[in-house]
Amino acid sequence: MKDKLMDFDRALELFEPVLGFEVHVELGTRTKMFSAAPNPAHPDFHDVEPNTLVDPLSLGLPGSLPVVNALAVRHSIALGLALGCEIAESSRFARKNYFYPDVPKNYQISQYDEPIAFEGQVEIELADGRQVTIPIERAHMEEDAGKLTHVGGSTGRIQGAEYSLVDYNRAGVPLVEIVTKPIFGAEHDAPELAKAYVAAIRDIVLSLGISEARMERGNLRCDANVSLRPRGQERLGTRTETKNVNSMRSVERAVRYEIQRQAAILADGGTITQETRHWHEDTGTTSAGRVKSDADDYRYFPEPDLLPVQPSRELVEELRALLPEQPVARRRRLKGDWGFSDLEFQDVVNGDMLHVVEATVAAGAAPQAARKWWTGELARVANERGVDASTLVEPAHVAELQRLIDEGTLTDRLARQALEGVIAGEGSPSEVAAARGLQVVTDESALVAAVDEALAAQPDVLQKIRDGKVQAAGAVIGAVMKAMRGQADAARVREIVLERASS
């Protein structure tokens, strides 16, 4: 069933959008939030077999007990501080009770009325340089659930599935959930603001070094709340919560979509159902999920298996002193360091490529070269495929690619071919170049032989060159490059052609 959508500008004429975000950050500690089982959000434990990173607690076995991961608490406090929050002198875990097969204890250990961090704000910057302050209500610690795979049925959802598989590797991964207050006044910028906010959280998390923050891996997940109210109305409209939007691009699109969808319903005199919505990347639409009423009753109560977390003020100050710079300040610094023009820098920011360019520069590439790769070839491929460029390749590989060019091992053209292989997962640029036999031919005798052969094959061209029509050399150069399968330096070939023709 296709949703009726209202033109975005028209929707904004009639309604004011109010936004709110819940961002979940998986912390990359070695062990889980409440047990010593390995954490799949740590780089050492990516891509393992299902149900191999489990222990009695991850499976909710009878008699198992949680123990708080001290490093996860430190990370949470650091994140809270970076969000400008107060850190609670005493914070408590609570049980959120609900039955679902991916929740091994059928309750989630979370925080309810005493979160570790509360009352903060984050400065974000829009593409045109305007700064917006996002008010933060709280950041609290909790554990992730397992993963369900629904088999059979057409939708991949639990309804209609023949059976479901459960992987408890993710059960117990440390999470921080960051909840904003309602965000007013975003207006036409609402979709962009959504993206900029998630990017800001991602930048903060990365700068703290507490998570890989890769949305496609689920390290960073955003639930976007959108409601509309008619112009001039005080009361907030009914909101929907679009779940688990797994890229920056999608956050922006999902917010835009919900504004257009809700506006069409409201303008027709309909009402919005308070519900979760699922974002569909392929169609760029949302669909109805679970009806979420205020009567949802999770029967929260303080977790009796854990003591309150009471961070000392000394620890809080120690972590505050270690805080990295804020994202907006960081942008200013990077722009200066890299010597980019306003336009070049905006290109990078709009493409959400600040962190990959920074990582590429850190891996040894010149800033301009790094920028060109990411905003050029990689942006093009990403756009074709409808993904974030950062998911295509590692920044270190881009730096390596540039180094191969700088050393003269690859031409620009060969480098693009190598990149194609890297994106296809064939290995590092050097590995791809070796495997595909991509290399500039520097063997002079081979080049001379190829030139002589081409000249012999095209005696008329040879004559033209000898007659002083140097531009005719192009045909010979083309033939040589073809014979060399493109792996020759065209400028050098030209020199040799002119040399041999005149000898």
Next chain:
Amino acid sequence: MSADLTRLAGHELAGLLAAGEVSSVEATQAHLDRIAAVDGELHAFLHVNAGAIDQARAIDERRASGEQLHELAGAPVAIKDVLCTVGMPSTSGSRILEGWIPPYDATPVARLKAAGLVPLGKTNMDEFAMGSSTEHSAYGPTRNPWDLERIPGGSGGGSAAAVASFEAPFALGSDTGGSIRQPAAVTGTVGVKPTYGGVSRYGSIALASSLDQVGPVTRTVLDSALLHDVIGGHDPHDSTSLDRDWPSFAAAAREGAAAGDLRGLRVGVVRELDSDGIAADVDARFQEAVQLMTDAGAEVVEVSCPSFAYSVAAYYLILPAEASSNLARFDSVRFGLRVERPGQTVEDVMGATREAGFGPEVKRRIILGTYALSAGYYDAYYGSAQKVRTLIQRDFDAAFAQADLLISPAAPTTAFKLGEKLDDPLAMYVNDITTIPANLAGIPGMGLPMGLGDDGLPVGLQLLAPMFEDDRLYRAGAAIEALLAERWGGILTTKAPLLRDAAAGGSSGTDRTEAAR
């Protein structure tokens, strides 16, 4: 020889084992023989450890090789089925966990094994430790060795009956509202609920996390102290486990027994636990115990704990609330019973499994607890109950300002008859009035024999000490035990009827000895 070995107190048997006069295989076999002979009638065990003899032999070999072993090494021990044990089913008395064998040992079990004690098997209990009679076990009730028509107390009736009937010298129990102390009282045995956090809860299948505590069940005070020394102490797997240096409880018990008097001890009689609802014969034994303590040099004062009046009500909100959440994991997805039919959804299967796998008392408490935690009722029920808890703690603080120890009857009556209270949950709940306040406050308590009632059945005394002061229980308890043993010519369980060999055709085995008064 076998029959003699089962009659020894745990520390006596351990002494023979350490001296090499008895092997662990002999000691273990004697108790397995006793179990084979009488457990058909008693049903104290849900599972007997098939590997016990091999494990005993391994201890004997280590001893023979000259290894220095723990002083209890080689002694047999029974384990309440609430505790997870590698290689033995751990069902917590529930159908929903029938046949479930955990992949890990509960910390107290791991510590027993590390000390070289030999598990005899798993003992019966009310399902998920919900009950005061062991009648709520999904596997049928345990009987009281003093009178097979009577309940052995609960929830740890299996461990108490096993110890009282000489099937085991040592046993582990768990006490959420009296499940160690009340069975001790009605079987003439000794049981201790340690200070909350004194013994790890890791691997103990949770009933109410803020109340549960694992503890020893034995026939003598010293044996409980020895066992407590083994299982106690900090465990990093349990966040509520206390990280502190505990004194030797066995040393405290030995000092108390050697002193032979209670001079300098201030004993508080809790007015609220010495009045309504206490049977006349129980009260008579209690007054005699007070007199005995006074005669031994204790200074006895009366203390008042007015908030105790609300303890049962508060307990029956906090316990079901926590239990409703703790028992949510029994959903058929990862372990235990699964009841399913083709075409059912996961919700259907979860529902059908819980319907079939939980008994009526468990369902009753899950419903109570779910209700008490519901939005809109939380403050009135769970919130208020937590306030009562604070008031009870304050009452104890005030009482312990006047007394080193508090005393009361451990249970209001002697063992009641099987079936007598099964259809009246409230009557069953009120039975725990004397033991519940200690769990709500987290303080340690001991149940020990103080004589026989008019019906010839054991009557128990309860000692309560302030938080962390478990050693006071052992010092005073051992002194009282010694004084009573002097009067009776032995500890109370020596007066227990000799159960006949069930396999040989004996049935009731309830020859009554004359009352110890």
